[in-house]
Amino acid sequence: MPRSAFLDLARPSRRHWLGYLLLAPAVLLIALIIVYPLFVSVDLSFQNVNIARLDQPRRPFTTANYERLFASEDFWNACWVTFKLVTIVSFFCFLLGLGTALLVNNRFKGQALARLLVALPWAIPEVIAVVIFAWLFDSSFGLMNWLFIKLGLVDQTINWFSSPDAAFAVVCTVMVWKGYPFVSIMMLAGLQSIPEDFYNAAKVDGARAWQRLVHITIPSLMPVIGVTLVLVMLWVFRDFSIIYVLTGGGPLKATQSLSIMTYEQAFGFFKMGYASAIGVITLIVCVIASRLMIARAPDNI
Amino acid sequence: MAGIRIDSVTKSYGGLAVLKAFSLDIADGEFVVLVGPSGCGKSTMLKILAGLEEASSGKISIGDRDVTDLAPGDRDIAMVFQNYALYPHLTVARNMGFGLKMRGTDAGEIDRRVNEAAKILGIDHLLERRPRALSGGQRQRVALGRAIVREPQAFLMDEPLSNLDAKLRVHTRAEISALHKRLRVTTIYVTHDQTEAMTMADRIVIMKDGVIQQIAAPDVMFREPANLFVAGFIGSPGMNFLKAKAEAKGGGATAKLFGHDVTLPVANGGALAGKDIVVGLRPEHIAAGPGQVSFTVAPRLIESLGSEQYVYVDLPEEHRREASAGGDDETRRTSLIARLINPEPRPPEETLTLSFDPARLHVFDAASGEAIR
Incomplete structure (x- = not known):
């Protein structure tokens, strides 16, 4: 029986229909759970709303939320905290991630186990990791205080969660611990795609181990580094649960990042319009930052 | 430039002996081809010579220096790889100058030598390009150029023509021979192709299962094969x-x-x-x-x-x-x-x-x- 020419999706001229058909469910889902809320929050940020309800009539258009935001000291503090977090955590994630990847990329006995251990923190749920670290850093019973005193680094216990600098350091530590395995896994994948002969050629050319790292390994990893950096930065930027469970943004707002501030305004003080404005700013900063990063990644591989 | 002396080098992986007592004296300026079917140990021998693999026993000297346990970079040799191993993130000029830069040669001298080598190979117009913008034949020349620039004691070539199409291979074969006549640098060339061995070599070393079958000039090898394997391998x-x-x-x-x-x-x-x-x-x-x-x-x-x-x-x-x-x-x-x-x-x-x-x-x-x- 001849198939209808119109419905035969295997025909070359109909093939793109099949593509659209297969894409449709994903596109619909994304539209429903990402694009629609996005528009709603942009809309909310221009209204004076306290508790948002979709069945309420629209409030009049206003830019009061943004004016308040830019005048607020808390907002600039949160920006600074977020910036510090992103810079410090990304830097140490890369240092640790690349280091461990280079280590487990070597052939040795127990390599599979070592790779597993390196990746382990990634598999642990954030909240559980935070609870573990909260105990480690506990001011009376914590392992860290005991260790620091034993090592002679301090002479009295540190109250980790009441000193702004110490609390910030603990948050950074947990985030690095949680985030470096991802970098490590990405770097390991990148390392394994570098042809062995690059290293052989460099060895014959007289390059020492450090020179091979700087001139061969790092440049060959650049595309992976670019993408990984963006993903890690975005993760730090919007991570909520680690800071919220560990410090709740305190003490004295020392760890209040933009995402914590958004949550506090929306569900602590029920100022959803104001919170939406913070969210929109966060979104814009993220988009610009990741565009810059991707554009900076060299296109030479 | 210098002669190379390989004295009963062996190599085994666990119980598997891939090279059995390989001895060879190569005169200064000679073009020696190691040929044999895959798995005969010829590439292993070249890697040992380059210092990329360790010999299980035996001794290697380049010139008067014992290099058996010397790092590849200290042996003063240059190697051309089968897939050329050009660094994709560097331009042709910097690829060629890489070895000199690693040795701390000053920039002016690197430039001079890179330009000179590029002229010899006819790639001076490509110096600012990146390897991915080159054709297979051009990449092959850059790989050769990288070896020439260093002005080493010896060239090691590991099947450098096998990634080229048939016509280009014949052409490049002749070019490498001409280059060797011009530079007179000791060259050790590994291939599985008996035609390359016959056309390029001063002397052929034919190997099977890690054992040298015969060492002779191409014509001698063709006319007086030492055994059935050599007789069957040489000639088409x-x-x-x-x-x-x-x-x-x-x-x-x-x-x-x-x-x-x-x-x-x-x-x-x-x-x-x-x-x-x-x-x-x-x-x-x-x-x-x-x-x-x-x-x-x-x-x-x-x-x-x-x-x-x-x-x-x-x-x-x-x-x-x-x-x-x-x-x-x-x-x-x-x-x-x-x-x-x-x-x-x-x-x-x-x-x-x-x-x-x-x-x-x-x-x-x-x-x-x-x-x-």
């Missing part, structure tokens, strides 16, 4: 092998080939009497028409290349060798190939008279495979 199409039994006659020896008693070109024929032998006959030494020893055949297949014809003939049962385990393919064992130069067109079904000169025969011991002269 390969030598025909016929099983026979030697008989004493007068002072010499004969064998019955295609029904004729043929005198074998051996010095001490009497000693051969009654022995199982393999007689080798090169396809190009078979002529059409009657000659000293003639026989009539019905060709199974005739391939014409225009300037020459390959005539495939079924070997008579008594001349076929036993199928060796994992050895030559079945058609080579059961057929004889004649290579006729400037042939006249002939229909395939016609019977054909072929002939050969008994002086051209090669004789091998059937048991050991060694040549008997």
Whole structure:
């Protein structure tokens, strides 16, 4: 029986229909759970709303939320905290991630186990990791205080969660611990795609181990580094649960990042319009930052 | 520049010996080709020479220096890799200058030497490009250039032509030979292609299963192969092998080939009497028409290349060798190939008279495979 020419999706001229058909469910889902809320929050940020309800009539258009935001000291503090977090955590994630990847990329006995251990923190749920670290850093019973005193680094216990600098350091530590395995896994994948002969050629050319790292390994990893950096930065930027469970943004707002501030305004003080404005700013900063990063990644591989 | 001395180098991985007592003296400026089927240990030998792998035992000297346990970068050699191993993130010029830069040569000197090498190879217009913007042949030249720039004691080349298409390969082959004549740097070249070995080498080292089979100049290797393996490997199409039994006659020896008693070109024929032998006959030494020893055949297949014809003939049962385990393919064992130069067109079904000169025969011991002269 001849198939209808119109419905035969295997025909070359109909093939793109099949593509659209297969894409449709994903596109619909994304539209429903990402694009629609996005528009709603942009809309909310221009209204004076306290508790948002979709069945309420629209409030009049206003830019009061943004004016308040830019005048607020808390907002600039949160920006600074977020910036510090992103810079410090990304830097140490890369240092640790690349280091461990280079280590487990070597052939040795127990390599599979070592790779597993390196990746382990990634598999642990954030909240559980935070609870573990909260105990480690506990001011009376914590392992860290005991260790620091034993090592002679301090002479009295540190109250980790009441000193702004110490609390910030603990948050950074947990985030690095949680985030470096991802970098490590990405770097390991990148390392394994570098042809062995690059290293052989460099060895014959007289390059020492450090020179091979700087001139061969790092440049060959650049595309992976670019993408990984963006993903890690975005993760730090919007991570909520680690800071919220560990410090709740305190003490004295020392760890209040933009995402914590958004949550506090929306569900602590029920100022959803104001919170939406913070969210929109966060979104814009993220988009610009990741565009810059991707554009900076060299296109030479 | 310097000679290279390899003194009974061995290499084994666990219990598997891939190189067995490899010894070779290479004169200053010589072009030596290591050739053999895959897995014969030729690439391993080159890697050991480069210092990329450790020899299990033995000693290597370049010039007067013992380099056996020296890092690759300290051996003053340059290597060309099969896939060229050009760094994709560097321009051609910086790829070529990489080795000098690693050694802390100053920038002006690097520039001068890179430009000089680029001129020799005709790639001076490509210096600012990146490798991915080059064709296969151009990349190959850059890889050669990277080796030349260093002005090393020796070049090591690991199948540098195998990624090129057939036409470019012939062209580049000639270029590498010309380059060697010009620079006169000791070169060790690894390939599995006997044509490359024949055309480029001053001396060929032919290997099988980690053992050197013969070391000789190309013409000597073609005319006087040391054993069955060398005889079959060198030359295209390969030598025909016929099983026979030697008989004493007068002072010499004969064998019955295609029904004729043929005198074998051996010095001490009497000693051969009654022995199982393999007689080798090169396809190009078979002529059409009657000659000293003639026989009539019905060709199974005739391939014409225009300037020459390959005539495939079924070997008579008594001349076929036993199928060796994992050895030559079945058609080579059961057929004889004649290579006729400037042939006249002939229909395939016609019977054909072929002939050969008994002086051209090669004789091998059937048991050991060694040549008997």
